[in-house]
Amino acid sequence: GESVGLHLPTLSVQEGDNSIINCAYSNSASDYFIWYKQESGKGPQFIIDIRSNMDKRQGQRVTVLLNKTVKHLSLQIAATQPGDSAVYFCAENIGNQGGKLIFGQGTELSVKP
Amino acid sequence: GAVVSQHPSRVICKSGTSVKIECRSLDFQATTMFWYRQFPKQSLMLMATSNEGSKATYEQGVEKDKFLINHASLTLSTLTVTSAHPEDSSFYICSAAPGTSQETQYFGPGTRLLVL
Numbered sequence: 001g002e003s004v005g006l007h008l009p010t011l012s013v014q015e016g017d018n019s020i021i022n023c024a025y026s027n028s029a030s031d032y033f034i035w036y037k038q039e040s041g042k043g044p045q046f047i048i049d050i051r052s053n054m055d056k057r058q059g060q061r062v063t064v065l066l067n068k069t070v071k072h073l074s075l076q077i078a079a080t081q082p083g084d085s086a087v088y089f090c091a092e093n094i095g096n097q098g099g100k101l102i103f104g105q106g107t108e109l110s111v112k113p
Numbered sequence: 114g115a116v117v118s119q120h121p122s123r124v125i126c127k128s129g130t131s132v133k134i135e136c137r138s139l140d141f142q143a144t145t146m147f148w149y150r151q152f153p154k155q156s157l158m159l160m161a162t163s164n165e166g167s168k169a170t171y172e173q174g175v176e177k178d179k180f181l182i183n184h185a186s187l188t189l190s191t192l193t194v195t196s197a198h199p200e201d202s203s204f205y206i207c208s209a210a211p212g213t214s215q216e217t218q219y220f221g222p223g224t225r226l227l228v229l
Contacts, residue, residue: 008154032216043206043220099210103157
């Protein structure tokens, strides 16, 4: 759901370390989840997705974990680089609603060189 | 492939004027386009879903007479902010879903609107 008026949570990591960004989603009917990266002043950029019939999916340096029992998603970034600094959003696609996405609150990732 | 553009990238207007923002899918046909608004340090909030050739579906709390959406072709949707006020200042982002899949959305680069 939305968190209007709240500041974005922040995560600060050292370059080379692994990052874990968490997200709680709201709707049990959601069947498709996406992680987006948004740099300042730009639109969201697709990172990785996962369907509700999976609990883990790996990409290049990124892994998404899905726990449907507690409605929780996480994004793991391996060997975090300064270029990974951005705001990360999870989004849930509620089935049978024409592709409508509900975005999570977002987390600002800051990577220290 | 799958590029979505927005025009203008930023616009400054006087209070009371109307502003039109274009969203184009450059290399695919988009049956559905979505319009989002994002205030500083906040998440994207869906405003409306635009389907080609039909009326847009607005989210609760979004005034359809203030935010006019037109999706006249499979590659173009427009959002017109009518009688803009300073509180309408925001980052407006569109996304487009190819006809083959409603799940996949490609996002535009956003339009920064500042109403003086």
